[in-house]
Amino acid sequence: MPAIASLECSRCHQHISADQPRNVCPHCAGTLYVRYDLDAIRAHAQRPEPGGLQSMWRYSAVLPDVTPVTLGEGWTPMLPSRRHPSLFVKEEATNPTGAFKARGMSAAVSMAKHYGLKKLATPSAGNAAGALAAYAAAAGIEAHLFMPKDVPFANYLEGVAYGAQVTLVDGLISDCGRIVAETIQSQRTEAAAGRLAPEDVWFDVSTLKEPFRVEGKKTMGYELVEQLGWEYPDAVFYPTGGGVGLIGMWKAFEEMEALGWVKPGKRPKMIAVQASGCAPIARAFREGAHVSQMFENAATFAAGLRVPKPYGDSIILDIVRESEGTVVALPDAAILDSLLDWARHEGLMLCPEGAAATAAYDYLLDIGFLKPTDRVVLFNTGSGLKYTDMIAEAMQLERPTQKQYPVRTPVGGIITPV
Template structure:
């Protein structure tokens, strides 16, 4: 990986040649991928013939030029629902969620690094996505799900021939079970424990910029569990600034969570620079049921740097808010979209967002029935 160096997101250590497959820093915190082209002004370089995230291969690891595992992820629509409100519809990805972006890259790089078996805990969509991409790559996949997971997620994961273990009520409890079962030759691709899911998710940022003709909206409202998408987009924005692909002020990033599980919002409100574990988490927005996000400090840094905000919405309102979002957009989205829609209305009413600002809302996954 000659065009890559790694930097710890916590201790800032630079690592040129880490052991493979690449995982966490020695200090136990996530690594960022950095490239030789960062900070160098250059022309916009995308492959317009490719209608997937791989059109942005010029800003991804060079190894992906020769080999990538793709099911057609990315290039999802940005739908205008009113003068200044846009919805990024990630439900049209191959397995129905934004997780496909991260998994396409993580599984591609796992295969390049000769990984034969992977494992991960999941709140639902990540397990489905990992199973699909592992099947395409010929990699064995072991998925650990909470026993409370709805049956459609189980059925979809089994569809791709993954090995399933059900235990606990949250992704954190499923992760503990995974650690107990993990074999030495299983590569753990849990959120932020390897650096390439972020690289896949950062294509959201490049794609939004391209769809806005290489400009950016004023505000992005993002439903946040582990936060990989938020972290990836912010990384993309900084990369594009450095290359001269965009200019001007970056979007204010809004982290939204349910009050049934809101560790990031709680830390933001009490002005902490890291999150604390959220006990007894419970929300129908399964992707947000992440009581102990590994990258909590990164999410909080992005909120601060972007002059953003973190807000929570009542769990009791999610079903109604989700139905309103579905009626407005025609997207059969999961309850995370209800969190986004409720948050947008709250911020508009409080005048934190004005009517003349361009706002991107996210529909991160389909409703599985």
Template sequence: MPKIDHLECSRCHHRESAETPKTVCPVCAGTFYVRYDLSAARGLQVRDNLPQIDSMWRYAPVLPDVPPVTLAEGWTPILPSRRNPNVLLKEEGANPTGTFKARGMSMCMTMMKHYGIGKVAVPSAGNAGGACAAYAAAAGIEAHVFMPQDVPLANQVECIAYGAHMTLVDGLISDCAKIVAARREEEGWFDVSTLKEPFRVEGKKTMGYELVEQCGWTYPDAVFYPTGGGVGLIGMWKAFLEMEELGWVTGKRPKMIAVQAAGCEPVTKAYREGADASVMFQNAHTLASGLRVPKPYGDYIILDVVRQSGGTVISQTDDQIFESIQDWGKNEGILLSPEGAAATAAYDRLIETEFLSPSDRVVIFNTGTGNKYTDVLNIMQRAHHAV
């Protein structure tokens, strides 16, 4: 098991100890990365003798050496498309709370419990709130969740069932974040917002380890990732760097394709304009609630990763998203989440424009089960047929 060596700012590279809980870099407010002494995990012998458990904790040799708060998250299936075997769908809907958010919150609450934190707060577009509530309950931590009032009903039900203190806000996730920031000191909450603590990235990075292992310890040609806050994409890129340092994988890293919704596309706009960061996207609207993030905190990292990888950022309309949900349901037997369908629709578009070839081996992330979105899918269906 690795020892955490230090925390390193992703922007200015300032270092801090991980002995006590940290939020963001005190110098520039950048996101902290967890850096380990990986010397004991180097080599194929370690890689080929990972713990044979069907959860993300099979990657314990590259995760903090603390007792996990786990509900058996991770090790989700990777399914070949029935129409193109080069297209692999990473089905994150198989996680305990139905989305990839379970990975980040498992690792986050593991560390909150390790540090002795008693109360946490999170602004959420929906699924992170449900996952926070579940894993806080498993850790014996009091959770305060702030979500837009129009999030899918399943997210609201989750928070109530897991005993979290839930507040529905008339606004977007950015408005929820302002409330958490204003009240956290007075209320004694530790803010576990996206990229404002170091360990949700560590949980999400296991998706990178997993997809490479499931691809036979080789990189695919491209990875499609629905990008709201972008922690999954950022975590996977960190995993790829670690695996190369460990000698667990060789070859060219995949093109990273960040996928947004046309009604909320701050990163797409910044990418098109050649900017290093996004600006607040005005009047954000999309029924893919996980993509309705008007200003991602880690936008500068997302843009850097996409450019380093030779990838791109692409947006899809709600109509295109709904059409892809129907297409994959009818032809693949899989009910995609709206966010996952944005990624499958983006794949079709990049094949049409010849950015990619059908012979390229790609992994597309369905970040959650469509079963959590039945109310949203009903709205999308009515809107689609009304046009």
């Protein structure tokens, strides 16, 4: 594993040391990227061969030099569609906590343990909270989770079962983020006054407000390229709430090219997928804006897409435009139709966010943005089984209340009575 050369700000591009835990750039509050000496890595490390470690840590050559807190995350299947010969589904439901968030939290919690942090906090739309709870438990670190009160019940259950401190908030993830930030600021004031021990101040592992969740998520980019024979696909569909995975994959492509690990070629079109009920990135893209505006009255059953103002919005928009991709936002009805279609015809119980990606694929084929022969990877970011309450409500499906027993058919004989 390489030593970290520095942390680079995504906005002002200043470099700072990684010798202590950092949140955002101290100069401009920009997101920090982890930078390595890629020339040294290229001289001494080769890209992974078939076999080997079956987790995201197979890419240890481009991950921080720490002892991993791992539950076996990453190296998820690339499943070919049964109906679309050029379409592949990256099935993130097989991660330890049933969603892609396990990757980022494995890296973030590994670094938190390395730095000696004792208490971590995050706002979450659901799956990131569950992942933090699991990895914090594995690391022996205290976790504080803030989620909207209407998150999928599985996410709440995870937090409680793993022993985290769970707070349900009457609001959106933006409200949860505000509470976390205000609490930490208050704790820092108390610590400065000597009324609170420094180790009792929470460390914020919010989306793009610490450098290492991107490092975990970037492994999705390494994996999809390796699983396609170290070649780029034509397009990548990514359900985009906070957008860490999309940002991480773009960083991975940049690193792979510098290392000579990927066959030369044009990078894939990056397709950011949102729900019409919460589409700040889609609106900003359509209007030609550099940043998004707060999306008022956000509502969608795809809980992970209910992020009304992503912290990394400008980065997401830059990547989509540089890649000649696009942003698609579709209504919940279309997302539900695609979810049920894939369950019944492909045997995959997609999460609503993953179904937003399959619906967007159909839409872009219909309008001619993509051709059926284009090789495409879309991400199912979690298991649909973590959303049973949300999906059932969208389907207007209720558990039958009347007991029904099987009817016995008298056939006579030795086994059954006449």
